[in-house]
Amino acid sequence: MDSRKYLALSLCFLFLFPDLSHSNIQLPGWLGDNKMQGSVLKLKKGVSSATFDPSRVTQLSWHPRAFLYKGFLSDEECDHLINVARDKLEKSMVADNESGKSIMSEVRTSSGMFLRKYQDEVVADIEARVAAWTFLPIENGEAMQVLHYLHGEKYEPHFDYFHDKENQKLGGHRVATVLMYLSNVEKGGETVFPNAESKVSQPKDDDVSDCAKNGYAVKPKKGDALLFFSLNPDATTDTRSLHGSCPVIEGEKWSATKWIHVRSFEKPNKQEGMGGKGDCVDENENCPVWAKAGECKKNPLYMVGDDGKCRKSCKVCSS
Template structure:
């Protein structure tokens, strides 16, 4: 249980207002059998960024089931515009994909519970699972999973964690790469790796494995070392499933807040303000003319 417990302890400072929900998840899933969550299959890949690999997270039958659900529903993948937050087409991302519904069937519901048990993050904070398909030459240029636009921040806040599940093997290429990782120089690579993968710390897609990485530091600030991408497929094809998890509930819309109210929305606001986050992360802490921030009291910007 070492990896499981240690991961939980290290995550405590970044668990935001959903801590009570997190405890409920832990208590209800803590009774799970070893085949539901097996911490012996988890390896820490990196600490900057925080990244972990779970071998055989999905069974082959689960992988095949997800691919079957998606095959006749794939559309050109989109990216989020940095200014508007809207989904737009871009050559940065050339895959095709589709979104499944939450708890669409028993298999998906079981996988979502397993993700919550592994990450200690509530199911309601997760987006619907996205299935992606990469054909020859298709890729996703390095990008961040956290947001700077208010539209997306209001939908559950930043993405704090990403679980990337590999649904197929890839003969060559298709690696997940972290160009800014501190471990990129120490990772040995031979000719089985693509040239793209040699530009950072990389993870080979293997059917059933899952990669968990965090986009925020333990103090809730964004982590630039979480920059990541998908290398072009050189031989074969790549199938994957992505679960993005936010700092707040993604299922429930943000409550309306009065501009006259002088309050913090998070118990950690005074701590973050003391660390200088009012200036470093003003959109979240202070807000803008279009959206109130979440730590206005601690940042001393309330109307008097």
């Protein structure tokens, strides 16, 4: 099964069944044996395993789609990620909208570093748990980034999907983001969604910062994780997913971010001898079947676009 089907599976479960806390469902395995026993989904991949409990998940918003998992990480896991990253922090960068290159900007004043995928058992278990929750394959995810915000540091509202084509070449758009809070913050540091439909109806107490009052806000709590989608169900970009990290007013903020793409992020889409310039090949064994079913016209971006996977079967190139 390719990434397109994985994405469809995740959308079906998360969009049609946001609350599975009372379900008793047997799921087909895509990373081994996935089983829903009562309210717990278990996933295994190699030596790592994960348990996902839907009863801990709350739907925060539908526009954008956002969900909060209470206690996604243990205190020990949070402390481990902080300790691994603490001595390796560098100034955070942003992607330039024109070139796609990473540049420094005053819109993002935190420091951070990227872990290696599966670099230790704790990281591997967390990555497996993210895959279990999102129903998106591990290979579609970027390496986890640990971030540190000191007093006054912030990240202005931005989108996680890309505005440039360069960053879309590997893995396509970021479809989902899992933001894990590794520490409590005394005041400030909220994740805010300025364009969320529910921003007006959300009650705000005296503890929230002025920044958090400008949208739907999520207060950092050690161990909790926030999942939100940057694309709509029809794969168009969701402008409601605009989000930012409010300035820290008291204390400090540690978090870990996992960005997940629509396709694999582990290898180039155009491999040598497989779809490179001058080649006319299919990159999926199902391409002939999909072409006969009319997918060349129904799904042209995937089938025949600049990065199309079924250009040969769709007869837009010659061998």
